[in-house]
Every structure is written in structure tokens, then in C-alpha cells.
Ligand SMILES: Nc1nc2c(c(=O)[nH]1)N[C@H]1C(S)=C(S)[C@@H](COP(=O)(O)OP(=O)(O)OC[C@H]3O[C@@H](n4cnc5c(=O)[nH]c(N)nc54)[C@H](O)[C@@H]3O)O[C@H]1N2
Ligand SMILES: Nc1nc2c(c(=O)[nH]1)N[C@H]1C(S)=C(S)[C@@H](COP(=O)(O)OP(=O)(O)OC[C@H]3O[C@@H](n4cnc5c(=O)[nH]c(N)nc54)[C@H](O)[C@@H]3O)O[C@H]1N2
Ligand code: SF4
């Protein structure tokens with residue numbers, strides 16, 4: 017291997033003196049999408065080396081290997097799916113025939129069209145994964161053209177997207193991000209349940225940035241609050257570490273609000289002038305007073321009281337100002353009798369008061385009894401957060417994702433805290449992006465993902481069939497349209513369906529298994545292994561097997577792919593160019609080239625949806641023959657930009673980053689405000705209210721000894737299914753032979769040493785973890801990292817080395833955490849369908865009878881017969897230890 021050579025400023029596609037052609041690519045082995053140079057030997061066409069993109073400070077992490085050797089093995093791995101496979105045996109029998117790409121597309125499209133004919137376009141759904149490629153828009157485009165209502169199951173229901181939707185409703189932007197846009201300004205960083213060092217790799221940009229900011233040995237580190245059930249990198253050195261029982265964090269967020277109100281720590285200026293906290297709420301209905309009921313005005317307009325005059329003032333949402341020309345200091349607190357247009361007199365108070373009232377009883381002492389975190393620490397953390405700004409609460413799975421019935425309540429409470437403390441769109445706080453300049457809607461921005469989706473094709477008639485449309489309304493067409501309206505008004509762009517239009521998997525399985533509300537019979541499952549990610553694995557299995565057509569597009573024969581009718585080989589990131597607005601969650605664009613041409617019959621996901629689209633009669637909508645053509649098209653409208661230039665730039669920000677944008681005047685003289693119905697930061701969300709929900713959260717005790725004491729008698733331990741470890745990634749990186757499985761060979765359940773001792777469990781023992789849903793086997797990792805009484809089970813396990821045919825199914829029923837998880841929609845979050853995988857009850861016991869465990873390493877016989885072989889002897893022999901061999 018060559019010496020480290022600087023690639024600074026080297027143009028894309030340069031051939032060096034050794035005949036290696038270097039291309040700038042974007043890695044998709046995690047969401048960081050680092051810039052990576054792929055080097056191909058021009059003589060052999062083989063990928064031989066990778067280098068980090070120094071301009072972006074990339075480091076090749078432990079998924080790729082320091083010279084890309086692991087990723088190269090992944091690329092050439094003999095177990096990759098390289099040709100289209102058609103099932104010839106029974107489903108799940110693992111018998112296949114290799115067919116051509118053309119035959120596969122032809123047969124799949126014919127079957128799909130026949131099912132569409134029989135059951136309608138709604139009979140199809142997509143199962144997808146978390147941003148494994150930049151091609152999600154292509155799926156949406158295909159589905160919209162097919163006439164499908166948007167039936168998709170996707171882990172986004174428990175992973176960020178649900179929270180994205182709530183934040184879109186409240187402040188018009190998905191403020192909860194992985195890291196602050198300008199961390200050097202951040203005074204207090206709250207890491208609410210993210211394993212920074214492992215999610216996205218210890219060498220990756222997330223942990224490097226965040227560790228840099230909280231490092232204790234620097235002049236001015238940010239104050240660091242860590243809220244994690246487990247002692248992780250950074251917990252011990254945190255200024256405050258709260259260690260709650262799993263699934264109880266929502267109570268802590270309520271206590272933070274209690275402290276902020278109780279100790280008057282809110283940012284008066286922001287709350288009074290930029291949030292809707294002064295708007296009046298009726299005491300009888302708990303709803304915002306709207307001008308249609310007050311003076312026959314518009315339903316979209318609101319009412320406040322002017323503190324200067326004591327008189328009502330009316331808010332014009334359209335123009336982001338009060339209708340009255342007088343000076344207005346809106347009252348933040350107070351109860352008022354309001355005369356309505358129909359003559360009735362109604363007692364009202366400010367939204368601020370209504371919210372404060374809800375949290376009056378939520379003292380840190382109360383939250384402490386639920387969460388096991390000392391009240392003093394909860395109080396200190398709330399004070400630090402509220403007083404040492406700019407403050408940032410980062411996104412992490414411990415912070416609401418997978419918290420079931422409390423998820424949205426917790427998500428809303430966090431954003432209430434952000435608004436109360438004025439930490440919205442301030443440098444170092446929670447960034448609000450701009451996908452377009454509101455005054456220059458002629459779009460300097462490259463064509464965004466949302467513009468490629470064609471969501472306007474779907475009529476209300478089609479939309480109503482979206483699975484769960486009336487039930488989980490935040491993530492349905494109802495919620496989508498409410499938010500889309502504000503976004504279009506502000507930015508002149510439509511919103512992407514990608515993050516918000518995600519159905520409850522449980523309701524999808526019901527449609528398949530019970531034809532309720534109609535028969536769902538076909539699935540395109542791409543970049544997704546639902547037998548690993550979705551709750552209640554056994555039910556997922558039944559549903560997938562009941563389908564008339566299951567097509568899986570993947571790199572590997574996963575347990576899900578093994579049940580398919582067709583498996584289609586996917587091209588990996590080294591084989592494909594990239595250009596993306598990251599499903600429009602960013603206001604920058606990421607571009608890269610392909611390192612090599614795809615091997616065998618591997619195709620990009622875009623190629624698959626395009627080919628299928630054309631075969632299904634969508635030809636005129638897929639004009640771009642290659643992804644390169646499409647990238648040129650996306651960049652065309654930007655002056656002075658083209659594919660080559662964007663590729664060399666890698667990351668490109670059309671507008672730069674700017675703060676306090678809400679206070680900036682627009683060309684029409686209005687202040688910009690936020691992309692919400694009232695243009696305010698809606699601490700009391702009018703979108704949620706209109707969807708029929710209470711915008712002020714409540715707490716429900718999840719499945720804990722407090723919430724379910726009867727069940728706790730049989731299942732006494734608290735369970736969370738979580739804890740990412742790098743280089744594993746989701747259910748990926750487990751195939752032996754590319755250097756990642758060996759780093760984490762087995763699923764390790766973390767438990768406290770005192771529990772382990774009581775249960776006769778030792779480090780490394782195989783143990784059963786059982787819930788009321790079923791049981792799985794993992795190995796025990798025993799220590800002090802998790803609190804006593806709790807276990808942490810890592811998700812997404814299967815064993816690629818085991819046979820794919822039933823009943824083995826590559827071990828997924830033996831080790832996957834989701835065997836333990838319930839998918840009952842009644843237990844899920846009412847707004848978003850987020851299910852509970854964090855606050856649950858379980859029991860744990862050794863796989864072998866503890867009586868058989870008697871000192872097997874050095875048994876008593878050893879002392880009688882020194883020649884007897886011990887476990888150690890055998891182990892040393894295997895690794896060739898001469899000292900023992902020679903004894
Ligand atoms: N109990 C429990 N369940 C969980 C979680 C948990 O913590 N606990 N975590 C949840 C979360 S946050 C998530 S995001 C999900 C993970 O859910 P997913 O993101 O769906 O991850 P996987 O299930 O591993 O499926 C990804 C599949 O895509 C394939 N793949 C990768 N790249 C590509 C590509 O470019 N094209 C194609 N066609 N295929 C590709 C991989 O080989 C793999 O088989 O799991 C969720 N489920
Ligand atoms: N190595 C690796 N990296 C990944 C992924 C992967 O599969 N593997 N997946 C990617 C994806 S899609 C996602 S969503 C992210 C997720 O990344 P993270 O948000 O880091 O997810 P986890 O590691 O599951 O959980 C984070 C932390 O939450 C703690 N925790 C568990 N339950 C609770 C709880 O109830 N409350 C609190 N406060 N803490 C709790 C755990 O101890 C853990 O340290 O990672 C991404 N990066
Ligand atoms: S952190 Fe590693 S896996 Fe993730 S994008 Fe960067 S190089 Fe790829």
C-alpha cells in the first residue's frame with residue numbers, strides 16, 4: 017500500500033502516476049455520507065484503495081477500514097446478490113433460479129399490473145429503510161404515478177420522522193438535529209439518548225465534533241448534559257448525567273417545563289413576541305380562540321390581549337402582524353372574559369397559562385419517583401439548560417423515539433422547552449433551515465427531492481385510502497397537508513412526502529392478513545429488512561408470507577429476502593453517483609461520483625424504479641436514462657453549476673447559514689416569522705389542535721412496574737431494545753468476511769452485575785430474554801453500565817452464516833430484539849403510531865441450568881488429574897500458545 021498522499025484540491029477523475037483513477041464518492045455506510053476517494057486500477061478495473069476527503073476532514077471509519085479494505089471486501093464479497101433471483105420452491109424454502117434483469121422487470125411489472133387491475137393501485141406498499149441511498153424520491157415518484165395513496169412502512173415511524181413532523185407543525189422546521197449547525201456558540205449541549213461515539217462510528221464526524229465541543233480540557237467547553245440509561249462515552253465526564261429508567265424520560269421533560277415555569281426562566285421577549293403563547297385559549301374547550309368565533313373574521317386568525325390597553329387585539333396570520341395599528345405588548349399571562357360574535361361570554365386564558373397549568377404538578381420530585389433520577393439532578397439540569405444558552409437538545413433514540421404512547425408528548429414537551437428558552441434559530445441553538453429564499457422563489461436551489469416526487473398527482477379520492485389516514489393523523493394526509501400549506505406559502509415549494517407519509521406497520525399487516533380495510537397483496541421491499549426492524553417479528557413474518565408478490569431489492573439474502581418471490585441485486589455506494597437534498601431535511605446539497613461501474617446485474621435503486629415505471633406505462637415521466645443525466649437536470653437551474661463542479665465541491669450550501677431569520681423583513685414588508693399557520697413558533701400547536709389532538713402533552717406510565725405491577729410479578733426487569741455498536745449498522749455488517757462482524761461477533765445484552773449474580777449469569781453466558789411476546793437468546797454483558805433492574809438488548813440481529821431456509825431463517829427468530837416487542841396499535845402513540853421499544857418488562861435466565869455451570873473452565877477433576885484438558889487448554893491450543901502446549 018502506498019504512503020499517505022494528499023488529495024487536497026485534486027480534481028475528480030484524476031489518474032495518478034500508478035495508473036489509479038481517483039473519484040470523489042459519498043459513503044452510504046451510514047447517514048454521515050462522508051466524502052471518500054475511490055481508487056480504481058485502470059488496468060484491471062478493480063477497486064483497490066480508498067482515501068478520505070481531507071477537504072471535509074473525512075476519516076475512513078471502522079466500517080470501511082483505514083484504506084477502504086473492509087468496504088472493498090464488502091463490494092467483492094462472494095455472498096452478495098449479483099443477479100436477479102426468482103423463487104422456484106415454496107416461499108421461504110430458499111430455492112431460486114437466476115434470471116436476467118429484463119425478465120425480472122418484465123415479470124414483476126406484469127404481476128403488479130394484474131394485482132392493480134384486481135385490487136386497485138392501493139394494494140401495493142413499500143417497505144423501506146433509513147436513508148440507505150439518495151433514491152427515496154424515485155420510490156415516491158413511481159408510487160405516485162402508479163396511483164398509490166402513499167402506503168409505506170418505514171422505521172421512520174420510530175426514528176426521527178415522527179418527531180420531524182411534530183417540529184414541522186410547531187416551528188416549521190425539523191429543529192431536532194444530530195448536532196448544532198454552529199456548535200462553537202453552544203453554551204449547553206443536551207445529549208438526550210444518543211450514543212454519539214457508536215451511532216456513525218467512533219472516528220466519524222458526529223463524535224469528533226461533539227467530543228471536541230464538550231472536551232473538559234479546553235478553555236471554554238460547552239456545558240454537557242447527558243441523559244442516558246447507560247454509561248456511555250461522555251457520561252462520566254458530563255457536567256450532569258441523568259440515568260433514567262428506560263421509557264420514563266417524558267416525565268423528566270415535564271419536570272424541566274415545571275422548573276422553567278416555577279423559577280421564571282423563560283425568555284420573555286421570544287415567548288411574548290415570536291411564539292403564540294399570548295394567544296387566548298378557551299377554558300371550556302381548551303381550544304385557541306379564532307377570529308371566526310370572535311368577530312366573524314378568519315378561522316386562521318387568533319386573539320390576544322394588549323397589556324397596554326387591556327383590550328383584545330386580533331392577529332393576522334397572513335401578514336404576520338396584529339390587525340390593529342396601535343403598539344401591542346401582548347399579555348403573556350392572565351384570565352379574561354371574552355365576548356364572542358354570538359353574544360356569549362367565554363372565560364379564556366393565554367396559551368402560556370394553559371400550558372403552565374398542565375405542568376404545575378410535575379415537580380422534579382414526581383418525575384424522580386417515575387424515572388429513578390434524583391430530583392436535585394433533574395432540577396439542576398433544567399436550570400442549566402434554561403440559563404446557560406444558547407442551548408441545544410440533540411436527537412437521540414433515548415429521547416422519544418420508540419417511547420410508544422408517550423413519544424409525541426415527549427417530543428412536544430422538548431420543543432416547548434426550546435421555545436420557552438428562545439433557543440430557536442439562534443447561533444448554537446436549534447437551527448431553522450431555508451430550502452428556498454422566500455423572496456426569491458425562482459429557486460437558486462438545485463431541484464429538491466420533493467419536486468421530483470410528483471405528490472400533486474394524488475387526488476383526495478386516492479389519498480383517503482392511505483393506511484391509517486384517520487387514525488394516526490400527524491403522519492397521514494391530514495397532517496401532511498396542514499404542514500405543506502404553510503411550507504408552500506413561505507418557500508414556494510411543496511414538502512416531501514418522504515418523512516411524514518409513513519403508515520403504521522401494524523395496520524399494514526392487518527390489511528394483508530385480514531383484508532381490512534382492503535386487501536394489500538404486494539410489497540416492494542428495498543433497502544429494508546423488516547424482519548429485523550419492525551415490531552413483533554412473528555407477525556411480520558406471517559404478513560410477508562401472505563403476500564401475493566414480494567420483491568426485495570438488497571445486497572444480501574437477508575431473512576426478509578429469503579421469503580421473497582424475487583430478489584433484485586442493488587448497486588452499492590461505490591457503484592453509484594449521488595446528488596441529494598437528503599429528503600429535503602437539509603438546506604445543503606451533497607454530490608458525488610461513482611467510483612466504479614456496477615458489477616454483474618447490480619442496479620441502482622433509481623434504475624429499478626425507473627425500469628419498473630417504464631414497464632408500468634410511466635415512460636414519459638422517466639426521461640433520464642442515467643443518474644448522471646438526472647444530476648445534470650437537478651443542477652441545471654443553478655447559475656454556474658454543473659455535475660462536475662458540484663462533485664468537486666461535495667457539500668454545497670446555496671444560501672450559507674444565517675440565524676434569527678424569523679425577525680428579518682421580507683421584500684413585501686412583512687416579518688418572516690415561521691412556516692406555521694400563525695407564522696409564530698407555535699408552543700400551542702394549532703395544527704395539532706385542528707387534527708383533533710390536545711396540543712399540551714400528558715404522560716401515561718408505560719409498561720413498567722409502576723404502570724403494570726401485575727405483569728411485573730412475572731417479568732420483573734425493565735427492558736430497552738437499543739444500543740448501537742459500530743461497525744455494525746442496523747441489521748447490516750454482520751456477514752462474516754469483510755472485517756466487521758469479527759469486531760462484534762455476538763449480540764450482547766447488557767445487564768447489571770447484581771442482577772446477573774442473583775440470576776446465576778456470568779459475562780458471556782448465553783441467556784434467554786423473555787417478554788409477554790416471546791423470547792430470544794443473546795449473550796450477557798455484565799457490569800455497572802446500566803442501572804440495577806434493567807437490561808438493554810441490541811436490535812437488528814440475525815446470523816447471515818446460518819441457512820436461509822425455514823425454520824432457520826438465519827436465526828432471526830432466535831436473536832432479533834423485535835421478537836420481544838408488541839405492535840398493538842392501541843399501545844402506540846396516538847398522533848404518529850410510534851410503538852414502544854423502550855419502556856417494557858422482561859425476565860432473563862441462563863440458557864443452561866445454573867447447576868451445570870459449575871466451574872467448567874477449570875473443573876475440580878483438574879486437581880485430581882493435572883493432564884485433564886480445561887477450557888483454557890483448548891483455547892490456548894487453538895491460538896497456538898506454546899507455553900501450555902509444551903507443559
Ligand atoms: N426493537 C428495536 N427495533 C428497532 C430499533 C431499535 O432500536 N429497537 N431501531 C429502529 C431504527 S431507528 C431503524 S432506523 C431501523 C433500521 O431499519 P432499516 O434502516 O430498515 O435497516 P435494516 O433492517 O438493516 O435494513 C436495511 C437493508 O438495506 C440494505 N441496503 C443497504 N443499502 C442499500 C441500498 O442502497 N439499496 C438497497 N436496495 N438496499 C440497501 C441492507 O443490506 C439491509 O438489508 O430499525 C428499527 N427497529
Ligand atoms: N453503529 C450503528 N450506528 C447507527 C445505527 C446502527 O444501527 N448502528 N443506526 C443509525 C440510525 S437509523 C439511528 S436512528 C441512530 C440511532 O442512534 P442512537 O440514538 O445512538 O440509538 P441507540 O444506540 O439505540 O440508543 C442511544 C442511547 O439511548 C440509551 N437509551 C436506551 N433507552 C433509553 C431510554 O429510554 N431513555 C434514555 N434517555 N436513553 C435510553 C442507550 O443506552 C443508548 O446509549 O444510529 C444510526 N447510527
Ligand atoms: S462515518 Fe464511516 S460509514 Fe459513516 S459515512 Fe463516514 S466513512 Fe462512511
Ligand SMILES: [Mo]
Nearest residue numbers: 146171175176
Ligand atoms: Mo433509525
